[in-house]
Amino acid sequence: MNHWIIAPVVLPALMAPFIVLAARYHIGIQRAFSVAGVLAMIGIALGLAFQVSDGSILLYQMGDWAAPFGIVLVADRLSTLMVLLTVVLALFVLLYAIGSGWDERGRHFHALFQFQLMGLMGAFLTGDLFNLFVFFEVLLIASYGLMIHAGGNARIRAGVQYVLFNLIGSTLFLFALGSIYAETGTLNMADLANRVAQIGPEATVGIRVASVLLLLVFAIKAAVVPLHFWLPSSYAEAPAPVAALFAIMTKVGGYAIIRVYTLIFPTDLAVTSGLHDLWLLPAALVSLAIGMVGVLAAQRLDRLVAFSVIGSMGMVLVAVALFTPAGIAAALYYVVHSTLAGAVLFLISDLVRTGRGNLDLTPQPPIAGTSLTAAFFFIGAIAMAGLPPLSGFLGKLLLLDAAYGTDLVIWIWAVVLISSLISLAGFARAGSVLFWKSHSIPTPESDEPLPQPAALSYVAVGGLISVLVANTVFAGPIHSYTTTIAAQLFAPAPYIAKVLDTPGKLSPPKENN
Amino acid sequence: MELLVASAIGIMTAGGIYLVLRLRTFPVILGMSLLTYAVNVFLFTSGRLTVGAPPILRDGVTVYTDALPQALVLTAIVISFGMTAVVVMMGLGAFLGSDDDHVDDQPETDAEDGS
Numbered sequence: 001m002n003h004w005i006i007a008p009v010v011l012p013a014l015m016a017p018f019i020v021l022a023a024r025y026h027i028g029i030q031r032a033f034s035v036a037g038v039l040a041m042i043g044i045a046l047g048l049a050f051q052v053s054d055g056s057i058l059l060y061q062m063g064d065w066a067a068p069f070g071i072v073l074v075a076d077r078l079s080t081l082m083v084l085l086t087v088v089l090a091l092f093v094l095l096y097a098i099g100s101g102w103d104e105r106g107r108h109f110h111a112l113f114q115f116q117l118m119g120l121m122g123a124f125l126t127g128d129l130f131n132l133f134v135f136f137e138v139l140l141i142a143s144y145g146l147m148i149h150a151g152g153n154a155r156i157r158a159g160v161q162y163v164l165f166n167l168i169g170s171t172l173f174l175f176a177l178g179s180i181y182a183e184t185g186t187l188n189m190a191d192l193a194n195r196v197a198q199i200g201p202e203a204t205v206g207i208r209v210a211s212v213l214l215l216l217v218f219a220i221k222a223a224v225v226p227l228h229f230w231l232p233s234s235y236a237e238a239p240a241p242v243a244a245l246f247a248i249m250t251k252v253g254g255y256a257i258i259r260v261y262t263l264i265f266p267t268d269l270a271v272t273s274g275l276h277d278l279w280l281l282p283a284a285l286v287s288l289a290i291g292m293v294g295v296l297a298a299q300r301l302d303r304l305v306a307f308s309v310i311g312s313m314g315m316v317l318v319a320v321a322l323f324t325p326a327g328i329a330a331a332l333y334y335v336v337h338s339t340l341a342g343a344v345l346f347l348i349s350d351l352v353r354t355g356r357g358n359l360d361l362t363p364q365p366p367i368a369g370t371s372l373t374a375a376f377f378f379i380g381a382i383a384m385a386g387l388p389p390l391s392g393f394l395g396k397l398l399l400l401d402a403a404y405g406t407d408l409v410i411w412i413w414a415v416v417l418i419s420s421l422i423s424l425a426g427f428a429r430a431g432s433v434l435f436w437k438s439h440s441i442p443t444p445e446s447d448e449p450l451p452q453p454a455a456l457s458y459v460a461v462g463g464l465i466s467v468l469v470a471n472t473v474f475a476g477p478i479h480s481y482t483t484t485i486a487a488q489l490f491a492p493a494p495y496i497a498k499v500l501d502t503p504g505k506l507s508p509p510k511e512n513n
Numbered sequence: 514m515e516l517l518v519a520s521a522i523g524i525m526t527a528g529g530i531y532l533v534l535r536l537r538t539f540p541v542i543l544g545m546s547l548l549t550y551a552v553n554v555f556l557f558t559s560g561r562l563t564v565g566a567p568p569i570l571r572d573g574v575t576v577y578t579d580a581l582p583q584a585l586v587l588t589a590i591v592i593s594f595g596m597t598a599v600v601v602m603m604g605l606g607a608f609l610g611s612d613d614d615h616v617d618d619q620p621e622t623d624a625e626d627g628s
Contacts, residue, residue, distance in 0.1 A: 130585060137592050144599060153610035160538070160607045161616055163600050167545050168533065170596075174552040174589055181582065182559035233618060 002051075005060040005075045007044045008083055008121040011037060016114035024108075031098050034110040038094055041087045041117070049080040053481075055488060057498045059127075066504035067127075068191040074127035074499060077485040078332070082124040082255050085336055086248050089343055090117055092464045096347050097241035099456025100354065105150035105239075112149070115142035116245065123252050127499055129180065129187045132256065133173050136221075140166050143249065146242040147234060158237035165230035169220040176213035183207045190499035192264045193492060196271065204271045211265050211272045215257070215280065222253030224280075224317060225287035228310050232294070235309065236302035240350030243302075247342035250313045251335050258320055258328060262489040263496075267323045281321035281408060285415045288314030292419035295426035301352060301359040304430055305345040308384050311423060312338035318412060319399045328486035330398035333479050337391040340468045341383040347461045348377050352434060354453045361430055363437040368452045374435040376461050381427035383468055386420050391472040396420065398479065518558055525551035538604040538614040542597065549593035556586045 015037040023029040052058060058075040061067065075083075094113065096102075103109040119139025126132050144166075148159040181187055183206040184195040199207055216227070223231040231250070235243045257280075265272040291311025298304035316338060319331035353359055355367035367373065379390070386392035396416060403412040471478060488495075525547050532544025560579030568580035608614045 130588075134588060134592075137596075141596070141599075144603075148603065153607070156603060156607045156610060160600065160603050161618075163596070163603060164533075164541060164545065164616060167593075167596055167600065168548070170592070171545075171548045171552050174556060177585070178552070178556045178559040178582075181556075181585070182561075 002058050002060065004044060004048060004051075005058050005073045005125060006062075008041055008048075008087075009073075009118055009125065011041055011044070012114040012118040012121070016111045016118070019114065020108060020111045027104055030110040031103070034094060034113060035091075035098075037114060038087060038091045038117070041121075042084075042091060045080065045084040045087045048075050049077075049084050051075075052077050052080050055484070055494075057495055059498055059502050061502065061504045064504045066506050067499045067502065068186055068188045069506045070504065071131050072127040072188070072499055073122075073125045074495070075125055076495060077481075077488050078255070078258065079124045081332065081336075081482075081485060082251070083121055085251075085339060086117070086120050086124070088467060089248055089339060089464075090245065092460045092467075093241050093245045093343065093347075095463070096244070096350075096457055096460035099454045099458075099460055100241070100350060101454070102150070102239050102241050102350075108145070109149055112142045112145040113245070115139075116146060118142075120248060120252065124255060127189050129189060129192070129260075130177055133170070133177060136173065136252075137170060139249070139252070140170070143242075143246065146245070147238045149239050149242060155237045155239075158233045162230055162234035165220070169217055172213060172220070173217040176210050176217055179206055179210035179213065183210060188499070189260070189263055190496040193496055194500070196264055197269065199271060201270060207271055211275060214260060215275060218253045218256045218260070219280075219283070220253070222250050222257065222313055222317060223287070223310050224253075224283050224314070225290050225310070226283075228287060228290070231310055232303055232306040235306040235346075236300065240302075240346050240353070243306075244343035244346040247309060247339050247346065250309060251316070251339055254313065254316050254320060254331070254335060257317070258331070258489065261323070262328070263492050266492075276321050276323050277408070280317065281412075284314050284317035284321050285411060286314070287311070288318060289415055289419050290314075292423040292426070295423045296429070298426070298430075299361055301349045301361060301430060301434065302346075304361070304426065305342065305349055308345065308423065308427075309338075309342045311419065312342060312384065315396070315399065315416065318416070319402060322402055322406060324402060324406075325483065325486040325490050326402035327399075328489060329479065329483040330395065330402045332482040332485055333391075333398055333475070334395035336471055336478070337383070337395045337468070340464055340471065341380060341392060344376070344380040344461060344464045344468065345384060347457070347464070348373065348380055351376070351453045351457060351461065354451065354457075361433050363433055363441055365441050366438045367434075370435060370438070372458060373453070374431070376458075376465065377431055377435065379465055379468075381431055385424045385427050387424065389472065391468060391475060394472065394475045394479075514562055514564075518554065518562060522551050522555050522558070525554070536615060536617050538608060538616055541616055542600060542604060545600070546597055549589075549597070553586050553589055553593070556582055556589060558582075 019030050019033055052075055060073040062071050116139055119135050122135030126135055144163050147162055148156050184192055186192055220227045267276055288311050291307050291314050294307030295304050298307055316331050316334050319327045351373045355369050383390040383392045386396045403409050529544045529547035532540045560582035563578045566576045566578040567574055568578050
């Protein structure tokens with residue numbers, strides 16, 4: 001048995017209490033251990049991704065209990081890709097938090113950050129639905145603390161909304177799990193895939209309800225319209241590095257939809273027919289449109305970025321909702337892109353705030369460090385709006401190509417292309433107001449100049465942008481890799497066989513005899 | 514017994530949803546508590562209702578109760594209890610900070626925040 005699979009969960013789980021207990025008064029030691037932990041996790045994630053890149057599936061049985069009885073962690077191509085994306089994002093976000101001094105403005109930033117990573121890693125790696133709920137809670141509990149890091153009335157008010165909305169989501173998740181367990185008697189994903197397929201057409205009421213409830217829960221996490229209302233306020237009010245890390249949190253919802261609705265409730269299943277094309281696809285198209293219109297309508301830069309995250313998540317889910325291998329491959333390529341682009345824009349909005357004092361989209365005197373910040377904003381906006389030459393354009397092209405030939409091709413092409421134009425106008429307006437109009441306004445003599453952002457902040461943003469550029473330059477290999485991921489997802493038999501047929505304690509009697 | 518438990522879950526859920534929709538911190542937190550009670554009982558019944566049956570395999574026993582939902586409920590109770598404590602503290606902080614216990618965005622305070 002390969003013990004490395006659990007390392008991304010265990011390492012932050014040990015690092016966080018160490019930071020709280022041993023280093024709580026020494027910000028330098030906290031920073032060193034936090035960065036070292038994330039670097040080690042990047043190494044582990046690279047190792048795992050390399051091990052599964054040949055299509056093998058790694059299994060970890062906790063306590064050596066065999067699959068339907070014990071909890072398993074499963075690493076396949078999809079989960080290791082998400083793990084790798086998360087830790088790379090986490091490294092640059094952490095560098096930014098250290099460079100900008102955000103981690104000193106409240107207590108226990110690094111410990112909560114590590115717990116957040118633990119929850120994210122577990123959610124990507126688990127092979128059990130109830131365990132997925134538990135890891136969702138771990139990442140949410142850490143995110144509640146990070147969300148209100150550094151305090152302030154507006155932030156705590158937004159935090160209360162965020163916590164309450166997610167508590168309702170968790171309750172819904174439990175209702176879904178209860179109905180699934182009542183219908184099938186198992187919560188292991190591979191076991192569920194077998195048992196759901198055996199349910200006859202006459203007894204589908206319970207499992208239909210459960211699958212819709214589960215989709216609702218993941219849609220809340222992925223901020224699909226009309227379940228997106230928690231996102232703009234909480235992401236705009238959260239500290240910038242936290243908001244940048246949260247760019248991966250909506251993708252957890254997307255990941256869960258991909259995993260559960262290819263493995264347990266695939267499209268050809270009669271029980272849940274219509275769920276994907278009749279419900280998820282229109283909702284995704286509407287969230288794409290609303291997100292991009294929100295970009296144009298936003299009065300403040302942080303809200304603009306939050307709406308662009310909703311829009312790009314809509315784009316991901318349009319591609320997911322096609323539920324074809326080409327669609328999933330395009331969605332995964334776009335997931336990598338939109339996570340990085342969203343994080344870059346959140347960090348840039350903090351650079352603007354540092355040099356300007358506020359984020360209102362009104363003409364104001366030039367900010368400290370305008371030229372570099374403006375250049376970064378230009379690159380981030382091009383990426384998010386999906387213009388050539390960056391990866392947003394390629395991702396959109398892959399999506400349009402995947403949608404070609406489906407029944408709803410006219411709708412998908414129209415919404416994607418028109419909303420791209422709207423978001424382009426929104427970003428162009430924001431950029432020109434923030435960086436160009438300011439030069440026509442004289443700087444008041446009396447005001448003290450606001451501080452220049454620290455060099456490490458620029459290094460962190462530049463690092464994220466370079467990953468984004470790498471995602472563009474190596475688009476060919478990455479897309480062929482996401483195509484192999486999609487192929488693996490649409491042939492779940494090896495996954496199910498690996499999980500259920502690996503012997504352990506309490507294996508079925510045929511293995512023992 | 515099934516009717517009693519099912520209607521209890523239904524009434525608690527309905528009451529919880531009504532209170533959550535009141536959009537003031539105190540009723541919303543009460544509503545969340547009711548919802549979590551409802552979901553805990555719901556999880557408990559997802560293993561079917563049996564009375565006086567052992568959960569562990571034994572000789573000469575044919576009717577068992579399912580032990581797994583009880584473990585699931587325990588996890589759910591711990592998480593929801595902790596989360597209720599967190600949200601009470603944060604709600605109190607938000608109320609003391611801004612002297613307003615609405616949980617939704619108020620239009621006039623939004624304009625003030627944006628200035």
